[in-house]
Amino acid sequence: MRFLPTYDLMESIRNTNQWLGATAHSMANYPAFSLVPNPMLQWMAAWGEVTERSFERMVAKPDWGIRSMTCNDGKDHLVDIKKVVERPFGDLIHFDVMGREEQERKILLVAPMSGHYATLLRSTVVSLLPDAEVYITDWHNARDIPVSEGKFDIEDYTLYLVDFMKELGTDYNVIAVCQPAPLALAATAYLADVAPEAKPNTLTLIGGPIDPGAAPTEVTDFGHSVTMGQLEEMMIQRVGLKYKGIGRAVYPGLLQLSSFISMNADKHSKAFSDQIFRVMREEASDHDHHNRFYDEYLAVMDMTAEFYLSTVERIFQNHEIAKNEFVVAGHKVDIGKISKVAVKTVEGENDDISAPGQCVAALDLCTGLPDEMKASHLEPGAGHYGIFAGSSWRNNIRPLVLEFIDANKGGAKTAKPKAKAKSPALKAV
Structure with a gap:
């Protein structure tokens, strides 16, 4: 094909x-x-x-559709969507609420590159905007990227995250949704090793396949049922004559x-x-x-062929993140180096894509992190999309994530929540 x-x-x-x-x-x-x-x-x-x-x-990128929001002053403020960093395969964008004082919380949302645009997290962005300065990774459609721009695999993805995180400087928080969770964990460990001054305060991993073998699903079963040669032959195509990326190998x-x-x-x-x-x-x-x-x-x-194939091979088949054997640009990433970044995992009880057990495995990998800086949450009755969008996210998960961010403002020094009983849904690991 x-x-x-x-x-x-x-x-x-x-x-x-x-x-x-x-x-x-x-x-x-x-x-x-x-x-x-x-x-x-x-x-x-x-x-x-x-x-x-x-x-x-199917061929149109959705608009963000976030034009204004009502702030605490009771006024509607325009939202200016700015590109902070522009790169061939993805940009870092900021939802700047004009006329509003800069919020104390700064959050980087890491959007998945799994077939949908970053706009899939539109409702997640809207729910966080009143309480934080929100940034997001906006990945580009591979069919529109000329072959001259080169390859883009999971190592390149991880290095993009490292650069975006460095751009935010200090005192920020990362929330990774679904597919990028293992790579966001790797990027955080990479920074903790080579540039600790740029590490985030907190890392929240939502429904990601940190250890796909911990709880098999149809997705993980498919990854083990085919060889890489079969997968390349069945799934990979080359962009046709209509687009700028003509000739680029992609997973459509x-x-x-x-x-x-x-x-x-x-x-x-x-x-x-x-x-x-x-x-x-x-x-x-x-x-x-x-x-x-x-x-x-x-x-x-479309995803680049090398990104899709390397994800299947290295994350789902070889379990490089789960085994703490991931290498980026020749540098061995040791997740145990994370010692001053609070880590929280969120899973959905009925998640049929990243089943419960796959994401929480990240906490066992963070061997250098004290237990009081680890937390996990299992949302009852929630499916995959429910843990980052919809009522489960708005009413239950979002407040817990913001509470976790506020409780770990200092990174290494964990603060106690303000005069509020700890929710039974939030457990320390």
Whole structure:
């Protein structure tokens, strides 16, 4: 499959489905048909509308849509999204709330590079903005990066995180969501060894595969069921003629999306079927729950082949992070070097991507960290997305994370929470 025509064929299939949806919608809404109302025509128009929107969203990067927020002064303040660091494969951006005093908390959100854009964490950013200066890693779509920019694998990803963390200076906190959790842990250990003055105060790891072998899932089982040669042959394609990255070997976002959907095919099928009937009954809107969720969920990006393959081989198959054997640019990363960065893990009880046990394994690796600077939280009933978005995050996890950040402002010296009983959900390890 590693040829230009296969990538273009996949794009042609997507484009054809979008065209079929648009055509069905237009034909069913032909004015003359309104003279003879027909339920089949109504269904056809609704199917076309939902289909066109779904396939159109697959190639468009969503907008952040964060334009203003209400601060403690009761006024609405504009939010300026600034690029602090610009790099070929990703930027560090800052959500600058204009006219507001700089917040004491400074948080770097490390977004996953797993097929979706960083905008997947939009609700996470919105929930943190009132209480912190928020920065996030904004990864670029590999199909838009010329081959001349070179490779990008998990070592490069880790070094990007190191550079971004150095840019924030001192007195900041890192929250890594899902896929980048092991690499954020490695970047923190790297800094603790070579540039301790740039290390964060706290590191919060949310639903990440620190030790994928601790609790097997469909994701980990797939990683062990194929050889690297088979994986490269089945999953890797070269960007076609339409994009700037022509010829770059990538793991296409459309393939990743098909994998996501296949894991819960019945649920997604029912969601789209229900949406078609809502459109027929004129109960749907441009910003209803279905459209808001799937506009983000269906917007996918390509990953560089070397990043995808090295992630599978080194994180899921060889368990280099779990065994504390990870090497970055020839430098052996020793997670035991983390001695003055408080570490907290968050897991979801019903997480079927990074099952409970995979993330909390990070605490055992931090052998140089005192127990009072370690914490873990298992969110009852929460799935993978629920631990960084939705009510579980807003009502339960977010307050605990902010409390953890405030309790460890000094890094090496752990402060006690202010006159507030420790939540039973937050346990020291």
